Amino acid sequence: MSETDRVPVDVAVGVLIERDASGREGRFLLTSRPVGKVYAGYWEFPGGKLEQGETVEEALRRELHEELGITIGAVHDWKIELMDYPHARVRLHFCKVFEWSGEFQMREQQAMAWQQLPVQVVPVLPGTIPVLEWFAAERAFAGATHAG
Numbered sequence: 001m002s003e004t005d006r007v008p009v010d011v012a013v014g015v016l017i018e019r020d021a022s023g024r025e026g027r028f029l030l031t032s033r034p035v036g037k038v039y040a041g042y043w044e045f046p047g048g049k050l051e052q053g054e055t056v057e058e059a060l061r062r063e064l065h066e067e068l069g070i071t072i073g074a075v076h077d078w079k080i081e082l083m084d085y086p087h088a089r090v091r092l093h094f095c096k097v098f099e100w101s102g103e104f105q106m107r108e109q110q111a112m113a114w115q116q117l118p119v120q121v122v123p124v125l126p127g128t129i130p131v132l133e134w135f136a137a138e139r140a141f142a143g144a145t146h147a148g
């Protein structure tokens with residue numbers, strides 16, 4: 001593998017979160033990776049790679065519309081994480097999203113699940129686990145963040 005293969009690819013990731021009337025954050029959305037992709041069947045936050053010239057926000061709006069059929073409202077930058085996989089090096093831009101419109105459609109035959117800590121769906125993508133830890137810290141949740 002050449003050095004250029006290890007240049008990180010930027011990925012926009014949407015953390016869709018339900019909030020109650022007082023603004024308290026509740027369930028969050030996970031989707032399973034479609035058949036045919038690397039890590040097929042693993043659960044992750046929806047998103048995808050930035051196309052040339054796109055900002056994180058633009059990529060996130062496009063990906064969530066393409067994959068889930070929804071139109072998202074404000075995008076709140078949250079955390080950035082670098083992940084080294086055998087197949088790729090990715091820079092994940094996690095953004096919180098609290099508002100969206102439209103019916104969810106699984107346009108890539110993926111599955112979706114609204115989750116709380118501890119996450120019940122398995123297996124969870126390695127790059128998703130740190131997010132669950134950030135949630136645990138924010139929510140003062142103690143214990144395992146996911147099953148398995």
Ligand SMILES: Nc1nc2c([nH]c(=O)n2[C@@H]2O[C@H](COP(=O)(O)OP(=O)(O)OP(=O)(O)O)[C@@H](O)[C@H]2O)c(=O)[nH]1
Binds near residue numbers: 048
């Ligand atoms: N969407 C998403 N990707 C993640 C997460 N965590 C994580 O490590 N990744 C990695 O980031 C990369 C995202 O690429 P992708 O394959 O989902 O994006 P895409 O739809 O643009 O890909 P493609 O069109 O090339 O198939 C993958 O290598 C994936 O393993 C996550 O929580 N959500």
